[in-house]
Ligand SMILES: O=P(O)(O)OC[C@H]1O[C@H](OP(=O)(O)OP(=O)(O)O)[C@H](O)[C@@H]1O
């Protein structure tokens with residue numbers, strides 16, 4: 001385990017199992033449809049590639065780069081789109097793929113934006129959700145795990161751009177960000 005990690009919340013095996021369950025559910029729900037998988041980078045990168053491989057049926061890949069946390073453990077409340085989707089979303093069935101929903105601010109901006117652009121449907125898949133921290137209500141269609149209010153890293157999630165490559169999800173030691 002990494003020295004900056006206090007505890008492991010989900011092991012690699014637990015994540016793998018849950019991602020497969022979500023993929024099976026999504027495959028059933030979207031049977032016969034061509035899904036536009038909209039990944040919100042950078043955090044979603046690991047979940048995106050694993051989830052995409054567990055979905056049966058046609059999908060297309062697209063990505064947005066958004067960021068609101070920067071080098072903080074709290075949201076700035078301002079969502080910056082650093083890279084937009086390449087696709088025309090008119091009439092498309094979009095599945096937004098996120099690593100975590102915390103305050104809900106990021107998705108409360110993105111989902112209406114895609115609907116305004118003429119998407120036929122926009123659903124949300126997130127690996128993690130922290131319901132106790134919500135500032136804005138966002139309906140989550142596919143949720144891997146509900147977690148308590150702790151700052152987590154690994155499997156794509158960062159603190160100050162670090163720890164994204166840890167294969168598990170762990171709780172960061174407070175002394176790492178409280179100094
Ligand atoms: O519900 P919210 O409070 O809006 O938080 C969730 C967002 O915060 C993180 O992104 P971040 O800004 O850290 O960018 P990153 O994915 O590049 O790390 C995470 O990947 C989500 O996109």
Ligand code: HPA
Pocket residue numbers: 069100101102150151152153157158159
């Ligand atoms: O707990 C978290 N960890 C990493 N990034 C995040 N963005 C929102 N919440 C978190």
Ligand SMILES: [Mg+2]
Pocket residue numbers: 043069070157158159
């Ligand atoms: Mg981040």
